[in-house]
Amino acid sequence: MxxxxxxxxxxxxxxxxxxxxxxxxxxxxxxxxxxxxxxxxxxxxxYAWINSRDKEPRQYHDLNRRSLDMWPRFARDLNADIGLRWGGEMRWTATEDGAADLLDQAERLRSWGYPVIEMSRDHARAMEPGVVMEPFTSAVYCGIEGHVDxxxxxxxxxxxxxxxxxxxxxxxxxxxxxxxxxxxxxxxxxxxxxxxxxxxxxxxxxxxxxxxxxxxxxxxxxxxxxxTSPGATVVTEPLSPIFRNVVCMHTPRDLPEPLMNVRQFADGSVMVHGGTHKGSVGDTSDDDAEKLIGEVANFIPLLGTAKVKQIRRGMRPMxxxxxxxxxxxxxxxxxxxxxxxxxxxxxxxxxxxxxxxxxxxxxxxxxxxxxxxxxxx
Ligand SMILES: Cc1cc2nc3c(=O)[nH]c(=O)nc-3n(C[C@H](O)[C@H](O)[C@H](O)COP(=O)(O)OP(=O)(O)OC[C@H]3O[C@@H](n4cnc5c(N)ncnc54)[C@H](O)[C@@H]3O)c2cc1C
Structure with a gap:
C-alpha cells in the first residue's frame, strides 16, 4: 500500500x-x-472470556482457538497491564441429561485438540472450595482460557x-x-x-x-x-478472592435460566453475566442486577455481601x-x-x-x- x-x-x-x-x-x-x-x-x-468453547462448526472453533493462542503475543506487544488473567474455566451440571451433553461436548472438543477435561466431584470441590456445586452430576475444566480488562x-x-x-x-x-x-x-x-x-x-x-x-x-x-442481541453485565464492588484456581465459572446450563457466568478482576471486583445470547438479565432494570447477584450467591456465597457498582449494557454485534x-x-x-x-x-x-x-x-x-x-x- x-x-x-x-x-x-x-x-x-x-x-x-x-x-x-x-x-x-x-x-x-x-x-x-x-x-x-x-x-x-x-x-x-x-464478559470478555477468551475461549473457543461453544464455537461450532470446527472451522469456527479453529478461528477462535487460533486467536486465543495469539492473546499472549498480542499482550506482549501491547506491553502494558491489560488485566489479562489466565487460569481456565470450570462448569458443572445438575442433571443426568445435562451431564451427558456436557461430557459429549468435552469429548468432541478434546478430539479437536481443545483441552476440556472431566473433573470428579471431589476434584472439582477441592479446586474451588468456595463454590457450592449442588446438585452435582458432572464437571469439566479447561485450563487454557482466560479473561481480560x-x-x-x-x-x-x-x-x-x-x-x-x-x-x-x-x-x-x-x-x-x-x-x-x-x-x-x-x-x-x-x-x-x-x-x-x-x-x-x-x-x-x-x-x-x-x-x-x-x-x-x-x-x-x-x-x-x-x-438484535442486547446484553448486560453487572460489576460489584471489590471482594476478596472468590476462586482459588480458575478465573471463570459458569453455573449449570441444565438448570432453568438464568445461566450465570462469573469472573473477577485483578482489583477484586466481580463481573456477573447472566442470560443467553437472546438477552441478558440486567438488560432493563437495576432491580434485575440485584436479583442476579442474589441468584449467583446461591452458588458462590461470598457474593452474598456484594454491592452492585455498575451495570454495563451494550448491543452485541451479531x-x-x-x-x-x-x-x-x-x-x-x-x-x-x-x-x-x-x-x-x-x-x-x-x-x-x-x-x-x-x-x-x-x-x-x-x-x-x-x-x-x-x-x-
Ligand atoms: C454482555 C456481553 C457479553 C459478551 N461476552 C463475550 C465473551 O465472553 N467473550 C467474547 O469474546 N466476546 C463477548 N462478547 C462480545 C464482544 O464483547 C464483542 O464482540 C466485542 O466487544 C465487539 O467489539 P467491537 O469493537 O466490534 O464493537 P463495539 O465495542 O460495540 O464498538 C463499536 C464502536 O463503534 C462506535 N460507533 C458506532 N456507530 C458509530 C458511528 N456512526 N460513528 C463512529 N463510531 C461509531 C460505538 O460508539 C462503539 O464504540 C460479549 C458481548 C456482550 C454485550
Whole structure:
C-alpha cells in the first residue's frame, strides 16, 4: 500500500482499536473515528472470556482457538497491564441429561485438540472450595482460557496507535459515507462526514462500529443483516478472592435460566453475566442486577455481601448467521468490514489479519467463510 494512503477506521471498540494498533505498527496515515467514547459499546459490557468453547462448526472453533493462542503475543506487544488473567474455566451440571451433553461436548472438543477435561466431584470441590456445586452430576475444566480488562486493551491500543502517528477523533459519529462509481460497475468509498460537519477523505474505510455497522453499511449501499442481541453485565464492588484456581465459572446450563457466568478482576471486583445470547438479565432494570447477584450467591456465597457498582449494557454485534464478518466488500472494494460476536476472543487475530489484508492485499483463506458477500455484495 502507498504510505500516503489514508485509512479511516470507524469505531473504537476492541476490534477497531486492535486494527488501529496493528495498522500503525507499519502505516502512519490512520484515523480512528469514534462516535462516543472509546470502548463504550459492546466492548464495555462484555464478559470478555477468551475461549473457543461453544464455537461450532470446527472451522469456527479453529478461528477462535487460533486467536486465543495469539492473546499472549498480542499482550506482549501491547506491553502494558491489560488485566489479562489466565487460569481456565470450570462448569458443572445438575442433571443426568445435562451431564451427558456436557461430557459429549468435552469429548468432541478434546478430539479437536481443545483441552476440556472431566473433573470428579471431589476434584472439582477441592479446586474451588468456595463454590457450592449442588446438585452435582458432572464437571469439566479447561485450563487454557482466560479473561481480560477490555477498557485497558482499548486504551493501550489507541495510545500506541497515537504514538505511532494515528489521529483519534471521539464523540463525533459518522453520519454519511460518500461513494463514487469506480471500475466494473463497482464503487469506492471516498469520504466520510461526521456529525460535527467535518468531512474526511479516505482511500480505505474500515467499518468496525459493532452493531451500528448495519446502518453505516447501508450508507454505502451494502446490506448487512444483524440479529438484535442486547446484553448486560453487572460489576460489584471489590471482594476478596472468590476462586482459588480458575478465573471463570459458569453455573449449570441444565438448570432453568438464568445461566450465570462469573469472573473477577485483578482489583477484586466481580463481573456477573447472566442470560443467553437472546438477552441478558440486567438488560432493563437495576432491580434485575440485584436479583442476579442474589441468584449467583446461591452458588458462590461470598457474593452474598456484594454491592452492585455498575451495570454495563451494550448491543452485541451479531451478524445474522452468528458468524463474523471480516474483509473487503466486493461491490465497494476499499470498504473493509470487521464485525463479530466473540470480538474479545477474536481481537488479536482480527487486528493482525486485517492489517495483512489491508496493507499487503493478502487474501487470508481462513477468513473466506466470513466475507460480507454471503449477505450482500
Ligand atoms: C454482555 C456481553 C457479553 C459478551 N461476552 C463475550 C465473551 O465472553 N467473550 C467474547 O469474546 N466476546 C463477548 N462478547 C462480545 C464482544 O464483547 C464483542 O464482540 C466485542 O466487544 C465487539 O467489539 P467491537 O469493537 O466490534 O464493537 P463495539 O465495542 O460495540 O464498538 C463499536 C464502536 O463503534 C462506535 N460507533 C458506532 N456507530 C458509530 C458511528 N456512526 N460513528 C463512529 N463510531 C461509531 C460505538 O460508539 C462503539 O464504540 C460479549 C458481548 C456482550 C454485550
Amino acid at each position: 502507498n504510505p500516503n494512503s489514508r485509512i479511516i477506521i470507524v469505531g473504537a471498540g476492541i476490534i477497531g482499536s486492535a486494527i488501529a494498533f496493528q495498522l500503525t505498527r507499519r502505516h502512519r496515515n490512520v484515523t480512528v473515528v469514534e462516535g462516543s467514547q472509546p470502548g463504550s459499546g459492546a466492548t464495555l459490557a462484555s 477490555t477498557q485497558r486493551v482499548v486504551r493501550t491500543c489507541l495510545n500506541l496507535a497515537q504514538q505511532a502517528g494515528a489521529d483519534v477523533i471521539t464523540n463525533d459519529p459518522v453520519t454519511a459515507i460518500t461513494t463514487e462509481p469506480s471500475a466494473e460497475g463497482k464503487s469506492a468509498a471516498t469520504a466520510i462526514t461526521l456529525a460535527s460537519g467535518k468531512e474526511l477523505p479516505c482511500d480505505v474505510l474500515v467499518l468496525a462500529a459493532g452493531y451500528e455497522t448495519t446502518g453505516l453499511a447501508a450508507m454505502a449501499g451494502i446490506e448487512f443483516p444483524q440479529t 451478524p445474522e448467521d452468528g458468524f463474523p464478518v471480516i474483509g473487503f466488500a466486493d461491490s465497494v472494494p476499499n470498504l473493509y468490514f470487521a464485525v463479530m460476536h466473540s470480538g474479545v476472543t477474536l481481537a488479536p487475530l482480527t487486528g493482525e489479519f486485517a492489517a495483512l489484508e489491508i496493507l499487503d492485499s493478502a487474501q487470508i483463506d481462513l477468513l473466506e467463510p466470513y466475507r460480507i458477500a454471503r449477505f450482500s455484495g
